Amino acid sequence: MTESEHGPLLSIEGLSVTYRTGAGEVPAVREVDLTVGRGEIVGVAGESGCGKSTLASSVLRLQPPSAKVEGRVLVHGQDVLTMNWGDLRALRWAGASIVFQGALHSLNPVQRVGRQLAEPIELHEPALARGTVDGRIGELLEQVGLPAERAASYPHQLSGGQRQRVMIAMALACRPDLVIADEPTTALDVMVQSQVLGVLSGLVAELGVGMLFISHDLSVLADLCDRIAVMYAGRVVEMGAADEIFTRPLHPYAAALSAAFPRIGDPAARYAPAGLGGDPPDLRSLPPGCSFAPRCTRVVEACLAAEPPLEDHGAGRSAACIRVGES
Amino acid sequence: MSAEVQPGELTPRITARQLSRRRRRAAWRDGWTQFRRHRSGMVGLVVLAFFVLLAVAAPLIAHADGLEVTRATGGVLEPPSAGYWLGTDDKGRSVLTLLIWGTRVSLLVGLLATVISMVIGTLVGLLSGYFGGRAGAVLFRLTEWFLVIPFLPLAIVLATVLGPSLLTIAFVIGVTSWPGTALLIRSQTLSIKERAYLERARALGGGRWHQIRRHILPNVMPMVFANTTLTVTIAILAETTLSFLGLGDPTRISWGSMLDDAYTVGAITTGSWWFIVPPGVCVVLVVLSFNLVGQALEDVLDPRLRGRR
Numbered sequence: 154m155t156e157s158e159h160g161p162l163l164s165i166e167g168l169s170v171t172y173r174t175g176a177g178e179v180p181a182v183r184e185v186d187l188t189v190g191r192g193e194i195v196g197v198a199g200e201s202g203c204g205k206s207t208l209a210s211s212v213l214r215l216q217p218p219s220a221k222v223e224g225r226v227l228v229h230g231q232d233v234l235t236m237n238w239g240d241l242r243a244l245r246w247a248g249a250s251i252v253f254q255g256a257l258h259s260l261n262p263v264q265r266v267g268r269q270l271a272e273p274i275e276l277h278e279p280a281l282a283r284g285t286v287d288g289r290i291g292e293l294l295e296q297v298g299l300p301a302e303r304a305a306s307y308p309h310q311l312s313g314g315q316r317q318r319v320m321i322a323m324a325l326a327c328r329p330d331l332v333i334a335d336e337p338t339t340a341l342d343v344m345v346q347s348q349v350l351g352v353l354s355g356l357v358a359e360l361g362v363g364m365l366f367i368s369h370d371l372s373v374l375a376d377l378c379d380r381i382a383v384m385y386a387g388r389v390v391e392m393g394a395a396d397e398i399f400t401r402p403l404h405p406y407a408a409a410l411s412a413a414f415p416r417i418g419d420p421a422a423r424y425a426p427a428g429l430g431g432d433p434p435d436l437r438s439l440p441p442g443c444s445f446a447p448r449c450t451r452v453v454e455a456c457l458a459a460e461p462p463l464e465d466h467g468a469g470r471s472a473a474c475i476r477v478g479e480s
Numbered sequence: 481m482s483a484e485v486q487p488g489e490l491t492p493r494i495t496a497r498q499l500s501r502r503r504r505r506a507a508w509r510d511g512w513t514q515f516r517r518h519r520s521g522m523v524g525l526v527v528l529a530f531f532v533l534l535a536v537a538a539p540l541i542a543h544a545d546g547l548e549v550t551r552a553t554g555g556v557l558e559p560p561s562a563g564y565w566l567g568t569d570d571k572g573r574s575v576l577t578l579l580i581w582g583t584r585v586s587l588l589v590g591l592l593a594t595v596i597s598m599v600i601g602t603l604v605g606l607l608s609g610y611f612g613g614r615a616g617a618v619l620f621r622l623t624e625w626f627l628v629i630p631f632l633p634l635a636i637v638l639a640t641v642l643g644p645s646l647l648t649i650a651f652v653i654g655v656t657s658w659p660g661t662a663l664l665i666r667s668q669t670l671s672i673k674e675r676a677y678l679e680r681a682r683a684l685g686g687g688r689w690h691q692i693r694r695h696i697l698p699n700v701m702p703m704v705f706a707n708t709t710l711t712v713t714i715a716i717l718a719e720t721t722l723s724f725l726g727l728g729d730p731t732r733i734s735w736g737s738m739l740d741d742a743y744t745v746g747a748i749t750t751g752s753w754w755f756i757v758p759p760g761v762c763v764v765l766v767v768l769s770f771n772l773v774g775q776a777l778e779d780v781l782d783p784r785l786r787g788r789r
Contacts, residue, residue, distance in 0.1 A: 213683055245685035253683075258676035261695055269677075272694065273684045283500050 160230055161188040162331050162363040163212065163249070168224035170207050170216055179436045181207040183387040184224070186463075189331065189363040194354070196374035196395060197367045198410060199384035202433055205367045206254075208384070209335045212365065213245050228331060246273045249331035250324040252353075254339050256316035260308040266319050267304025270294070273326045293322040297352050314345035321352060325360070332357075334366045338373065350377055371410045375399035380469070383407045386434050386444040389463060393470035403472040405449050443474070451476055514780045521776020524769035531766055535583040546577035547733060557745075557752045567754035569738075570745040578733050579758050585734035586766070589650045590716035596654025597711050601661025602704050608662070609669025610692060620666065627659040635718065639727040646729050653718045661707050668700045702781045709774025713767040720763055735759035 170182040182204040189195045197205045210216050212226055214233050226233040228249055236244065250273075253259040261269055270290045274281060291301035297318040308316055317337055324332050334353065338346040354377055357364050368374055374381050374395060381398045383391040383406065391404040402408040409429040431448040440446060442457035449456065455475055463473040515521055534541070545551050552572035560567045566575040608619035635652050642648040672678065672695065681691050722728055723736025724743070742748075742755040 215679065215683055242685040242687065245683055247685065251680075251683050253676060253680060255676060259680045261675075261677045261699070263699060272681070272686070276685050276690065283497070287499070 161190045162193075162229065163187075163189040163365065164225075164227040164230075165208075165212070166225040166227070168208070168211065168226060169222070170204070170211055171221040172217070173219050173221065177437045178221075180387055180439075181220075181436065182211070185382075185384075185387075185389050187365075187382055187389070187392075189365050191330065191363050192357065192361045193380070194357055194364045194366055194378045196378035196381040197365065197384060198369065198371050198374050198381055198407075200369055200410075200433055202436075203384045204387040205369075205384055206335055209251065209333050209365065209367050212331075212333055213249060213251065214241060215251075243277070246329060247277045247327040248329055249333065250327065250329045252317075252320050252324045252332065252334040252337045254336035256313070256320045256337075256340075257308065259320060260316060262308055264307075265304065266306050266308060266311070270304065270319070270323050270326060273323065277327050289326070293326055294319075296325065296356065297322045298348075312345075313341055314348060317341060317345075317349050318352060321349070321356070325356065328360075330362055332362050332364045334364060336368055337366075338368070338370075346373070353377070371399060371407075372414045383410065386436060386439065388444070388473065390445065390474070391470075391472040392463070393468075393472075397468075397470060403466060403470065403477045404445075404474045405451050405476075406445050407472075511780050515776055518776035518779060520772045521779075524772030524776070527765055527769040528773060531583055531587065531762070531769075534580055535587050538580050538584055542574070542577040542580045544581075546574055547581055549573070557747070557750060557755065559752075560754050566758050567752070569741060569755055570747075575738075575754055575758060578738055579735070579762065582733045582735045582738055582759060583762070585646065585729075585732050586716055586719060586736070586763070589646060589653070589719040589734070590712050590766075592647075592650035593653035593657070593715035593719070594708055594712045596651065597658040597715065598661060598704060598708050600655065601658035601707075601711075602665050602700070604658065605662035605665025606669050606692065606696065606700065609666040610673060610688070610696060619662075623659045623662045623666070626656070627663070629656075631656050631718075632721070635722060636725065636727060639722060644727060644729050646732060649719060649722055649728055650715075652722070653715045657711060657714055657718070661704070661711065664703060664707060665700050668703055669696055672696050672699050702778050705781060706774050706778045709770045709777075712770045716763060716767055716770075735763050 165185055165187040168182055168185045169180065172179040172181055185204075185208060187195065187197075187208075197208060199205050207216060207220075211220075211222060212228070212233065214226075214236075216222065222234055224234075228244060231240070231244075233241065233244065260266070267287070267290050270293060271286050274286050274289060287304075290304050294301050294303055299315060299318055299322070303311065303315070303319075308319075311319065320337070324334075337353070338349050341349060350373065353364070353366075356362070366374065366378055371381075371383075375398070378395040380393065381395045382389045383398065383402075383404065385406050391398060391402065391407040393403075398407055399411050402411050406429075413429070429448060434440065434444050434447065440457070442459055443449070443452075443461055446452045446456045453476065461473045461475045463471050464477070465471045466477060515525075549571045552568075554564055554568035554572040554574060556568070556572060557570055558564060558568040558572075564574045564576065566579065569575055569578065604619050604623060608616040608623065610616075635656050638652040638656070639648055642652070678691055678695055681695055686694065719728070719734060720736035720739065723734050724740040726740060728734060728737050730737075736759075738759040739756065742752070742759075745755075747753075747755040
């Protein structure tokens with residue numbers, strides 16, 4: 154995908170986020186570089202606790218105040234992390250919005266859906282007349298495939314998929330250029346998930362927004378995204394075109410994630426379901442070498458010496474593994 | 481599609497203000513329909529309406545002259561008769577007249593004290609819950625401090641220092657009865673503050689004021705309402721207590737001061753039940769009605785509880 158002439162929509166440069174807890178410092182995100190262009194969907198994959206949600210929340214500076222943040226997060230070329238409070242509030246939602254995971258909890262249970270959809274519009278365009286706002290809410294709901302009458306419903310009167318679509322509609326309420334989807338389909342069943350994903354990708358194509366899509370499900374990302382970044386223990390360990398990563402992963406962790414999904418029509422995969430042994434590392438005491446080494450099937454002596462850097466392997470692909478070139 | 485107003489379709493023909501007015505009216509009608517289905521709530525409302533009417537129309541029903549000791553027409557502690565439906569007090573005044581005029585003071589003090597108490601309690605609870613840190617801690621300590629001071633001695637001291645008057649009594653009850661509300665609202669605020677939709681509100685670009693006004697306050701409101709009815713109860717009883725102890729406005733008749741009078745003249749020992757029972761029954765009726773209405777209101781105002789009876 155091409156970047157607009159003003160540079161990428163979102164550009165994350167050397168971002169590190171460290172949580173200060175009672176039990177010591179937890180580096181949740183370590184030196185991540187990532188860009189999202191206009192009309193592009195970039196996926197972030199990884200298991201629980203690898204820092205993907207922290208990455209998402211730091212784009213709008215929503216991480217808890219105790220977190221220590223280093224690096225730069227540029228949205229439209231402006232650094233979110235050093236922005237003053239007023240600019241930040243203006244950027245939130247009007248410039249970049251989030252589709253949260255768990256739509257049920259992200260909606261206020263005692264307010265009608267329409268009123269909640271009006272909330273970002275009232276915050277960012279307070280001069281709009283009530284009728285105009287109502288009209289836009291109707292359009293938004295229809296955009297995500299819900300009838301406009303649903304605005305009068307309370308969240309508990311909607312199904313899980315409908316609620317998630319309301320959240321998507323809300324993310325689009327102020328016509329942002331960038332949408333961050335933080336595991337928007339996690340709590341949904343497969344059919345509803347594919348509906349919601351269809352709505353999302355349709356909107357990206359139609360409105361030309363950029364999207365950062367976070368998920369643990371590599372197959373979903375491979376379907377939806379242009380590029381994928383695979384995260385492990387707070388770092389990006391592999392990056393490249395979506396289908397390439399899914400079909401020909403370079404990093405052993407990406408390979409394990411990809412192998413976790415059975416290929417339909419491949420009898421071998423049926424009898425040997427691949428998984429990944431072991432647990433993700435304790436972020437407070439990371440091993441000195443490659444943080445994936447303890448679980449890696451291809452580990453050699455050199456892996457334990459130093460953390461491998463993210464190296465370019467041509468055709469827009471990069472991986473952080475010293476054994477990529479071999480065999 | 482029903483006859484309901486559809487936002488996108490009718491906007492060209494009616495203005496936004498008409499639309500919002502129509503919608504507000506529909507919401508009120510809806511709430512009233514819900515409330516009417518609540519039988520005990522309706523009973524409470526009818527009883528309350530009766531007493532409010534009585535308080536407002538007191539000068540029309542019973543002449544104010546009936547309160548003056550010098551113009552008393554009846555005998556001392558006469559039992560109920562055709563002339564005096566509820567008998568007379570020790571000064572020859574009609575107990576019914578006293579009771580009707582007493583409604584005014586009891587309701588007024590009760591409501592005024594409740595408003596004071598609810599405003600302080602909600603504000604302190606909300607702020608101490610929302611702004612943790614030092615400010616929150618100070619407010620919380622203040623709440624606890626007021627909570628551990630025994631109510632009656634503090635109220636007596638305040639009433640003595642400020643002098644006996646209607647406003648004093650309302651003020652005293654108001655500033656001594658808020659800590660319970662504050663604790664309740666604080667705990668509710670703490671729990672709501674951590675909900676995901678508050679993070680969403682932050683992500684929307686909403687400031688603290690927006691978060692409090694749009695999400696936290698509406699969520700604690702049903703609790704405030706439910707608590708209001710409890711506080712009214714406490715306030716009316718407290719007014720009765722303070723008046724009974726002789727700390728009320730001596731120039732005004734309230735149900736509490738009637739009970740005080742009855743006690744001092746030994747209405748119990750002389751068996752003059754008509755002087756004691758009516759004010760007591762009135763206090764109980766009003767207190768009970770407020771509770772019934774409160775319960776019904778909580779059901780109507782909280783959409784999650786709707787249709788679950």
